Amino acid sequence: MTGSQLLAAGARILTEAGIPDAGRDARRLLAHALGVSAGRLTLFLPDPVEEARASAFDALIHRRAAREPVSHLMGVRNFYGREFRVTKDVLDPRPETEILIEAALSAPFATVLDLGTGSGCILLTLLAERPAATGLGTDLSQAALDVAASNRSALALEPRAALAQGSWYEALGHAPRFDLIVSNPPYIALDEMPLLTPELTHEPRLALTDEADGLTAYRAIAAGVLRHLAPQGRLMVEIGPTQGAAVSALLRAQGMVDITVIADLDGRDRVVSGRLQRPQAVQSADFRTN
Numbered sequence: 001m002t003g004s005q006l007l008a009a010g011a012r013i014l015t016e017a018g019i020p021d022a023g024r025d026a027r028r029l030l031a032h033a034l035g036v037s038a039g040r041l042t043l044f045l046p047d048p049v050e051e052a053r054a055s056a057f058d059a060l061i062h063r064r065a066a067r068e069p070v071s072h073l074m075g076v077r078n079f080y081g082r083e084f085r086v087t088k089d090v091l092d093p094r095p096e097t098e099i100l101i102e103a104a105l106s107a108p109f110a111t112v113l114d115l116g117t118g119s120g121c122i123l124l125t126l127l128a129e130r131p132a133a134t135g136l137g138t139d140l141s142q143a144a145l146d147v148a149a150s151n152r153s154a155l156a157l158e159p160r161a162a163l164a165q166g167s168w169y170e171a172l173g174h175a176p177r178f179d180l181i182v183s184n185p186p187y188i189a190l191d192e193m194p195l196l197t198p199e200l201t202h203e204p205r206l207a208l209t210d211e212a213d214g215l216t217a218y219r220a221i222a223a224g225v226l227r228h229l230a231p232q233g234r235l236m237v238e239i240g241p242t243q244g245a246a247v248s249a250l251l252r253a254q255g256m257v258d259i260t261v262i263a264d265l266d267g268r269d270r271v272v273s274g275r276l277q278r279p280q281a282v283q284s285a286d287f288r289t290n
Contacts, residue, residue: 003045010061017065032074033057067198080125089143091207093121096264100271109179120148136162138171169224177230184238185217222250229276236273244269
């Protein structure tokens with residue numbers, strides 16, 4: 001079969017399975033199976049496809065029809081202009097998280113802490129965009145940290161990005177305070193889980209829900225902010241679209257000021273940002289990895 005015939009057959013299977021943008025996904029998966037960039041796929045469509053590659057494409061199409069995310073099938077996701085490795089052990093980086101990146105980059109910082117770093121996409125993007133900064137990413141999952149470490153290596157950020165295993169601040173030990181703390185924690189409430197798209201069932205449940213009201217992580221993050229955020233430092237967290245008021249209240253209770261809820265491109269609340277005004281004794285932060 002030619003590439004065009006394979007593409008048409010793959011798009012038809014995905015359409016029948018109810019996959020949104022079936023044609024786009026079929027093109028991406030065919031390009032992946034052929035080992036070419038999606039932008040150059042058209043050049044290869046008239047040519048016959050060898051059997052092994054055609055079989056690989058067929059397998060990918062049927063996995064996608066079962067609602068496995070394209071990023072898992074390809075093993076990568078583009079985020080803020082860079083390619084990140086993703087697996088079933090980490091959240092798939094999404095465009096709406098780039099709202100948090102933009103907000104974080106809107107003011108200077110020398111040190112950054114990423115709580116629940118997952119693939120490392122937030123921490124590593126911020127450090128790549130600020131070449132003088134250093135940072136630390138924590139995660140409860142060692143499998144997630146392994147993915148973050150591979151992304152750190154791919155971006156040559158080992159000297160500036162440390163990784164540590166533990167729940168939220170527990171991994172820090174006696175680490176100094178940070179200019180910026182960021183997090184995209186599990187914020188889906190337990191009663192919302194049945195409403196998720198099928199693709200999300202392929203992502204780690206630990207990174208999706210707190211098995212409660214969706215606010216557990218924010219309570220933990222807010223509770224530690226006075227110990228780990230430098231004076232005038234900023235805290236920024238991604239939220240669900242109905243959580244702006246509740247998360248803002250948690251930060252306000254810790255004495256944070258300039259609390260702002262930032263909307264995404266669809267007009268939904270996406271990020272809560274605050275600044276720590278209360279004076280604290282401060283150590284300078286400098287992170288190096290082993």
